[in-house]
Amino acid sequence: MLSQLGVKLALGLLRLFALLPYGFVARLGDGLGWLLYQIPSGRKRVVHINLKLCFPEWSDERREDVAQKHFRHAIRSYLERSFQWFASAEKLEKLVQVDSEIDLDDPDMPPTLLLGFHFVGIEAGSIFINHALHRQCGALYQPMSNPELEAVAKAARGRFGSDMASRADSARIVLRWLRERKPVMLGADMDYGMRNSTFVPFFGVPTCTLTAVGRFAKVGHAQVVPIIGEVLPHYKGYRLRVFKPWDNYPTGDDDVDARRMNAFLEEQIPKMPEQYYWVHKRFKTRPPGQPGFY
Template identity: 55%
Template sequence: MKRLSLALIVALLRTLSVLPYKFVARLGIVIGTLLYALPGRRKHIVLVNLRLCFPEKTAHEHQQLAKAHFRHVVRSYLERGIQWFGSAQSIRDIVQIESRIDLDDESAPPTIFMGFHFVGIEVGCMLYSTRLPIASLYTRMSNAGLCELAKRQRGRFGAEMIERGSSAKRIVALLRSGKDVMLAADMDHGVDNSVFVPFFGVPACTLTAVSRLARLGRARVVPFVTEVLPDYEGYKLTIFEPLADFPSDSDEVDARRMNAFLEEQVVRFPEQYYWVHRRFKHRPPGMAPVY
């Protein structure tokens, strides 16, 4: 059954990859709207996250934001077709890039490209891998077959895929050799190697790996964000300036800065952040669970 399910997923994604991009995007919006009408665990998680992070909004505003988010999430799943099975040119056709650093500077120091879990993160990473060599961290999925498929397709333009937590030494060695690394550190992966720092005023279990890897790899940290453009015009990948004086001597200070930067981006297009994840899964001692 697992093999059959995987075969059906591959067939669906391959079909979606050859359909017009705007048709697939609109189809995702329609399906997302229908799914939001159904009760479900993910819908509950989204609403809890929105209530915690935006307490000033009304219940109606939370519902509207959650509905918009579901549309974006489902749309992003359908667009995996072109992202996983489309050509490099088909990805370039739907993603604009604005970089505030010179991506072709051969004298640039090793770089950690720090991303965040907006719905467009994957296509932004895929676009970058079509242009320049990169190593990219990924989180293993519970479905082994789907995980191997994602790993293979995400790395098909030459990106070196490294499982998160498998080998910090490998990542440091890559950075010291001059190869850039792309990662995201805005999910709750447990209290080990994490600190509790505010995210929209709520204590969030935040990884400190970016600071440590940057320090050991003698690398600069460059944030990037991929946003969905209006009117089905594709995506925009923005690569920002390197974070100044980063890493510092304090992992907690650095984690606070990461979350503060992320907050600035979330308020620009809050419906596109991955509220379906349990961002506050772990809580500081003495604080009640929220989900």
């Protein structure tokens, strides 16, 4: 955990980086990621375990290539918080392309859950969707261990008109937002433990998966619109991809609805496997009686 001095130094560097050319900061993060990948670490081990579980058919060479590229992307994403948190709206507009299958300016948009996925561009996509929608949104965030860092992150993520709420206090607030026709941004593809979760396959591995998305959609009579923040090649910025709402969702069956989310990811991840957040211990919680992977 960062000390208070470390947090202040990190935030100061991010504010400084926001003043520099994006390409320079992106390349700096890429190089730092390459350097850190050369050092044995627990997170590097997690990446390899996850890739081997999800893509057992890959050769060792293929797995090594994707693991290194992902590590570079992951470290780079932290430096790029500088632009995502502190750059002006005008600068972000130049960095983010929006590719939407729905009308983001629709004044009659029904209650909507914007389902974000943990690709390395999720921060850029989650922040910019509020700007692209031109309306007040709601968003959930995961509390941080450092109060100062959490306050800065919360302000940055909500700076384009988004109300922010802690994931721990989410249910009542999300339903109120949906009744008010505020689009609600949330992410559900991480391992948060067994509470409000079920085990369904993810690349063939029984995976602890949140059931909250289907439940919110059912109670709030909301459509579910997947969004993905993609990092563009050649240090050109990001693409925010907004998909069509899922048909026949929710079904009312928690397992079926959770499986739908994982199946969507199984379609999208192979298109850019180096960008999914493999440093996360996605398979940490195991079914009773099964040994851990990490």
